[in-house]
Amino acid sequence: MRRFVVAFLVIAGLLLYVGGKVKIMRLGYQIEALEKEKQDLERANRSLRIEVSSLTSPARIEEIATKKLGMIRPPKEAVVVVKRKAPPRQE
Amino acid sequence: MERRGRIIAVLLIMGLAFALVVMRLVFLQVVERSKLSARAERQQEQVVTLEAKRGTIFDRMGRELAVSVDVDSVYGIPSKIDDPRELAQRLSRILRQDPRKLERKLAGDKHFVWLSRKVDPTKAEKVKELGSAEIRLRPESRRFYPKKELAGPVLGFLGIDNQGLEGIERAYDQTLRGVNGWVLEEKDAMGRMVFPGGPGLQFRMPKPGSDIVLTIDEVIQHIAEKELDAALASSRAKGGVCIVMNPQSGEVLALSVRTSGHGHPPFNPNEPQHFKPGEWRNRAVTDSFEPGSIFKPVLAAAALEERVIHPLERVDCSAGKIQIHDRVIKDAHENGVLTFTDVIAESSNVGTIKVALRLGKDRFYKYITAFGFGRKTGVDMPGEIPGLLRDQRLWSGVSIGEIAIGQEIGVTPMQMAAAYSALANGGTLIKPYVVAEIIDRGGGAGTKFSPQPIGRVITEETCAKVNKILRRVIEAGTGQKAHPSGYTAAGKTGTAQKVDQRTGNYSKREYVSSFVGYAPATSPKLVIVVMVDTPEGVIWGGSVAAPVFKAVAEQSLAYMQVPPDDEGSRMLLVAR
Numbered sequence: 001m002r003r004f005v006v007a008f009l010v011i012a013g014l015l016l017y018v019g020g021k022v023k024i025m026r027l028g029y030q031i032e033a034l035e036k037e038k039q040d041l042e043r044a045n046r047s048l049r050i051e052v053s054s055l056t057s058p059a060r061i062e063e064i065a066t067k068k069l070g071m072i073r074p075p076k077e078a079v080v081v082v083k084r085k086a087p088p089r090q091e
Numbered sequence: 092m093e094r095r096g097r098i099i100a101v102l103l104i105m106g107l108a109f110a111l112v113v114m115r116l117v118f119l120q121v122v123e124r125s126k127l128s129a130r131a132e133r134q135q136e137q138v139v140t141l142e143a144k145r146g147t148i149f150d151r152m153g154r155e156l157a158v159s160v161d162v163d164s165v166y167g168i169p170s171k172i173d174d175p176r177e178l179a180q181r182l183s184r185i186l187r188q189d190p191r192k193l194e195r196k197l198a199g200d201k202h203f204v205w206l207s208r209k210v211d212p213t214k215a216e217k218v219k220e221l222g223s224a225e226i227r228l229r230p231e232s233r234r235f236y237p238k239k240e241l242a243g244p245v246l247g248f249l250g251i252d253n254q255g256l257e258g259i260e261r262a263y264d265q266t267l268r269g270v271n272g273w274v275l276e277e278k279d280a281m282g283r284m285v286f287p288g289g290p291g292l293q294f295r296m297p298k299p300g301s302d303i304v305l306t307i308d309e310v311i312q313h314i315a316e317k318e319l320d321a322a323l324a325s326s327r328a329k330g331g332v333c334i335v336m337n338p339q340s341g342e343v344l345a346l347s348v349r350t351s352g353h354g355h356p357p358f359n360p361n362e363p364q365h366f367k368p369g370e371w372r373n374r375a376v377t378d379s380f381e382p383g384s385i386f387k388p389v390l391a392a393a394a395l396e397e398r399v400i401h402p403l404e405r406v407d408c409s410a411g412k413i414q415i416h417d418r419v420i421k422d423a424h425e426n427g428v429l430t431f432t433d434v435i436a437e438s439s440n441v442g443t444i445k446v447a448l449r450l451g452k453d454r455f456y457k458y459i460t461a462f463g464f465g466r467k468t469g470v471d472m473p474g475e476i477p478g479l480l481r482d483q484r485l486w487s488g489v490s491i492g493e494i495a496i497g498q499e500i501g502v503t504p505m506q507m508a509a510a511y512s513a514l515a516n517g518g519t520l521i522k523p524y525v526v527a528e529i530i531d532r533g534g535g536a537g538t539k540f541s542p543q544p545i546g547r548v549i550t551e552e553t554c555a556k557v558n559k560i561l562r563r564v565i566e567a568g569t570g571q572k573a574h575p576s577g578y579t580a581a582g583k584t585g586t587a588q589k590v591d592q593r594t595g596n597y598s599k600r601e602y603v604s605s606f607v608g609y610a611p612a613t614s615p616k617l618v619i620v621v622m623v624d625t626p627e628g629v630i631w632g633g634s635v636a637a638p639v640f641k642a643v644a645e646q647s648l649a650y651m652q653v654p655p656d657d658e659g660s661r662m663l664l665v666a667r
Binding site: 043046047049050051053054056057058059062073079081083 | 155158230238239309310317577649654
């Protein structure tokens with residue numbers, strides 16, 4: 001009977017050990033997959049930032065503003081400079 | 092008895108087989124252990140390079156001008172390819188390459204061959220769809236310039252291995268690069284990485300490249316490029332330069348260089364292979380030209396500082412020409428007796444030379460060098476030249492006259508910007524610069540650059556006198572087309588004959604038209620240099636270059652929200 005228990009414990013111990021190692025390996029694969037996903041997202045993010053930069057280039061904005069939206073640069077007559085006068089001091 | 096014998100025989104055979112297996116096992120595990128172990132490690136372990144991200148280049152407001160992004164490059168493993176011809180046919184349609192060249196690459200025994208580097212994402216997708224195990228993708232870093240041609244020659248561009256070849260990319264290559272790292276990876280039988288690796292993970296983190304912030308303002312750069320292009324197109328010129336600089340600090344706000352001539356597209360660093368080397372040359376610092384009359388204020392400043400002339404003193408220019416040594420120099424148009432102020436405002440060569448002779452070559456030379464001519468400005472862009480200034484001991488009898496009117500001397504547009512900045516800021520020569528800040532992405536401190544004054548050239552008092560004269564140029568002289576509406580301004584026109592390369596004499600047909608000035612004159616915020624190379628038809632600086640100054644000044648000052656300071660502009664006084 002005794003020998004049976006010992007053998008059982010030994011085998012159980014070995015199984016736990018191997019099981020643990022397998023779990024570690026599986027987690028490692030998961031980490032790698034997530035790392036790759038993170039890199040892909042970062043890549044996509046950079047690409048989009050570049051696209052934003054390109055779309056906001058002054059040449060493009062001016063072209064759209066003048067040709068598509070019909071805007072014009074304000075002539076000097078249309079600009080009025082307002083200067084604040086300092087309030088008189090309270091005596 | 093017989094059955095027993097057979098059982099023993101079977102047991103013996105099984106025992107023998109078992110013993111053989113055990114012996115083989117012992118052999119592999121014990122005897123060959125180290126050799127096989129090492130071989131397994133080599134297949135399992137791999138040193139992977141972690142590429143450092145190249146730093147981004149920003150304009151002064153933090154807008155991206157140059158960014159690196161990972162894109163896919165296509166490679167093949169010829170040693171595993173059975174039918175290179177068929178694969179080459181399919182690939183040639185996707186990669187737009189000659190199928191025979193592809194076939195040659197794919198035949199043979201190599202383990203790795205590049206097929207097409209840094210391709211567009213659509214092409215990469217199609218390569219993936221091929222589903223071939225021997226044609227693979229690998230990410231590589233590629234540089235993008237999202238604003239396309241904007242400030243192209245200033246930014247420069249990279250070679251195929253991400254090394255800076257021109258411009259800021261080259262001048263600050265080490266700073267932008269960073270340092271690659273590495274990691275020792277363990278792979279399992281399927282080639283997947285096992286994490287964590289062996290006896291403690293061995294790695295070195297890559298040090299990312301530093302980011303660079305320029306002094307350039309994207310909007311002012313766009314204004315300068317747009318207005319210069321308009322002038323080049325209408326005058327059908329060969330090229331031109333426009334610099335916008337802050338005269339108090341030396342920050343370069345815009346640097347527009349056009350060398351490809353009207354009708355040709357300006358340099359786009361996204362596609363350097365479509366351009367010839369001359370077309371990305373930064374002529375603002377790499378080439379010199381004879382400035383002509385825009386150089387006269389140097390003589391004026393020197394003469395006023397040394398008190399050999401007074402701004403209202405009368406100078407007789409009615410002869411229309413002056414003999415100096417063995418040469419006769421003429422005025423462009425008739426003048427009478429002019430005050431010195433009008434000598435400059437009307438750009439009389441005769442008047443200028445008379446005053447130069449009064450000053451004398453020793454003192455004149457001193458001021459020319461004090462204004463920075465004959466030396467590099469020290470701006471942080473590659474390829475700067477010091478210009479051409481003959482040592483005064485080598486001056487001929489005519490030199491003093493020629494140089495006073497801006498001939499017999501070679502200057503760069505950047506030197507003109509620095510010299511006029513001294514006139515605009517009260518008399519101190521400062522060092523122009525293009526990089527405002529270096530940001531360390533690796534956690535270090537980074538560097539901020541600040542203005543660097545070089546030395547005082549003239550007193551503030553003299554400066555004020557020169558200022559008045561240069562304002563007159565625009566109010567009533569040759570520079571009236573430079574007057575930005577709503578603002579006061581000061582400057583000088585120039586129309587210089589180019590040297591005919593074949594004869595060595597001054598050309599009668601080819602000119603450089605320029606205008607250099609600053610605005611507002613009451614409190615200068617911008618120095619603007621405009622140089623137009625070989626305009627056709629009308630060639631006067633006052634007609635070709637001055638309008639560019641006006642347009643750039645108006646738009647830039649409005650963008651900077653500088654209030655108009657010209658009397659006659661509409662202003663409302665509001666009590667609180």
